[in-house]
Amino acid sequence: MVEDGEKRAVGGRVVKVLVHRRDDRGMSLEPFASRCVRRGEVHELVTTDHEDTAAGARIDRVAFLGFVEIVNAGVIDRGDEVWCDGExxxxxxxxxxxxxxxHYxxxxxSPTPRTGPxxxxxxxxxxxxxxxxxxxPAR
Structure with a gap:
C-alpha cells in the first residue's frame, strides 16, 4: 500500500557552515518519519553513516554540515534526497x-560523514x- 502522495520539494539556503565531527554524539532518532517545516525556520544538517531508522536509535558518528533556512514550507520525509548546490x-x-x-x-x-567545508x-x-x-512496478 502506498502511504504518501506526491509532494513538492523543500528548498533552503545555508546560513552557517559547521566544521566539526563527533564519534560519540549520542543523538536519538525521533519516532517520526516526517516533519513539517515552515518558511524562515532554521534547522541543522548532520551527516552520518548510521542506517538504523528505529525510534530511539543512537546516532554517534556524525559530521556537521551547517544550518539551513527553509525557503518554502513543506514536508521533509525520511528517504528524501538532500542536494547542496546541485551535489x-x-x-x-x-x-x-x-x-x-x-531547531531539529x-x-x-551517507557512506562517509562529511562536514560543511x-x-x-x-x-x-x-x-x-x-x-x-x-x-x-508495472501492472
Whole structure:
C-alpha cells in the first residue's frame, strides 16, 4: 500500500557552515518519519553513516554540515534526497529533537560523514530536500 502522495520539494539556503565531527554524539532518532517545516525556520544538517531508522536509535558518528533556512514550507520525509548546490549529499535518515523547539537536527545518511567545508558549503548556497524517486512496478 502506498502511504504518501506526491509532494513538492523543500528548498533552503545555508546560513552557517559547521566544521566539526563527533564519534560519540549520542543523538536519538525521533519516532517520526516526517516533519513539517515552515518558511524562515532554521534547522541543522548532520551527516552520518548510521542506517538504523528505529525510534530511539543512537546516532554517534556524525559530521556537521551547517544550518539551513527553509525557503518554502513543506514536508521533509525520511528517504528524501538532500542536494547542496546541485551535489547529492545523501538521504534523510530522520530527525533528532535534542534542541527542539529551537531547531531539529536533520540527519542525513551517507557512506562517509562529511562536514560543511568537506562539501564546499558556503553561506547562501542552495539546499534542496527532494522526494526520492521510487520505481513503481508495472501492472
Amino acid at each position: 547529492f549529499v545523501g538521504s534523510v535518515l530522520g530527525f533528532d529533537a535534542c534542541h527542539h523547539p529551537n 537536527n536533520i540527519l542525513i545518511t 568537506e562539501l564546499g558549503l558556503r553561506p547562501e548556497m542552495d539546499v534542496l530536500f527532494s522526494p526520492a524517486v521510487v520505481a513503481v
